[in-house]
Amino acid sequence: MSHEQILDIRNLTVKYHTFTAVSNVSFSVNEQDFIAIIGANGSGKTTLIKTVLGLLNAQEGTIVTPTGVTVGYLPQHTMSLDRFFPATVDEVVGMGLLAKKRFPKILSKQEKQNIEDVLHMLNIQHLTHKRIGALSGGQQQRVLLARALVSNPDVLILDEPTSALDHNMRKQFFDILSHLNTSHGVTILLVTHDIASASDYINRVIYMDQKLLFDGTFSAFCEDQKLSPFIHTHSLRHKKMGDES
Ligand SMILES: Nc1ncnc2c1ncn2[C@@H]1O[C@H](COP(=O)(O)OP(=O)(O)OP(=O)(O)O)[C@@H](O)[C@H]1O
Numbered sequence: 582m583s584h585e586q587i588l589d590i591r592n593l594t595v596k597y598h599t600f601t602a603v604s605n606v607s608f609s610v611n612e613q614d615f616i617a618i619i620g621a622n623g624s625g626k627t628t629l630i631k632t633v634l635g636l637l638n639a640q641e642g643t644i645v646t647p648t649g650v651t652v653g654y655l656p657q658h659t660m661s662l663d664r665f666f667p668a669t670v671d672e673v674v675g676m677g678l679l680a681k682k683r684f685p686k687i688l689s690k691q692e693k694q695n696i697e698d699v700l701h702m703l704n705i706q707h708l709t710h711k712r713i714g715a716l717s718g719g720q721q722q723r724v725l726l727a728r729a730l731v732s733n734p735d736v737l738i739l740d741e742p743t744s745a746l747d748h749n750m751r752k753q754f755f756d757i758l759s760h761l762n763t764s765h766g767v768t769i770l771l772v773t774h775d776i777a778s779a780s781d782y783i784n785r786v787i788y789m790d791q792k793l794l795f796d797g798t799f800s801a802f803c804e805d806q807k808l809s810p811f812i813h814t815h816s817l818r819h820k821k822m823g824d825e826s
């Protein structure tokens with residue numbers, strides 16, 4: 582089965598004032614790719630995907646997508662929602678539909694059904710009328726995934742979505758992503774520090790440190806001797822972080 586190209590990034594450079602966060606990065610993404618984007622803290626991963634999303638401007642380079650391609654986004658650091666944030670789960674998920682509407686921002690019957698369906702798929706339908714701030718970190722993460730999914734995007738971009746999840750939840754989360762990828766043909770770009778958990782699901786790894794250092798399969802990544810210290814220090818760091826909490 583051949584998949585069409587859905588995103589083409591050429592010679593992308595992104596700077597904050599004079600500091601270069603992303604340097605001359607090129608890669609393309611095909612329909613139904615499931616790509617893990619990895620790299621140390623500060624290596625430019627979030628900057629890269631924000632630029633792809635159009636939230637940041639590139640100093641150089643091009644980003645090309647076929648017209649009509651839609652994107653869902655789950656941003657990094659969304660976990661510390663105020664306990665009293667005055668919105669319920671269905672309202673937060675509905676924001677994923679309202680953002681694209683002009684006024685009046687009213688949801689149709691079909692859209693309300695879509696919200697119900699996505700909550701059901703993520704197994705959080707029982708939380709529908711709860712305040713988002715009253716949920717656990719893992720539950721909030723599912724709600725935010727629901728918000729990213731409710732508009733049925735062609736491409737899903739997730740920035741560290743599993744950092745607040747325990748082992749079981751992490752597995753369930755990846756199973757959901759895998760289902761979306763294989764059964765619904767959703768293309769997924771996943772920024773993660775947890776390449777070990779993601780490795781069963783992805784078809785490609787992009788490893789960056791300002792520049793793109795590797796783009797290929799996970800097994801090729803593991804075989805690349807130059808990169809093995811990275812995998813090692815990464816798993817150690819995560820163990821340490823887990824121990825501290
Ligand atoms: N708004 C900003 N203004 C100035 N510098 C920034 C800004 N945002 C990020 N940077 C810098 O750009 C570099 C890349 O940051 P970025 O957030 O893209 O890294 P990251 O790979 O996502 O890191 P992490 O794994 O910690 O999330 C870092 O050195 C960071 O300090």
Ligand SMILES: [Mg+2]
Pocket residue numbers: 626627628657740
């Ligand atoms: Mg980041």
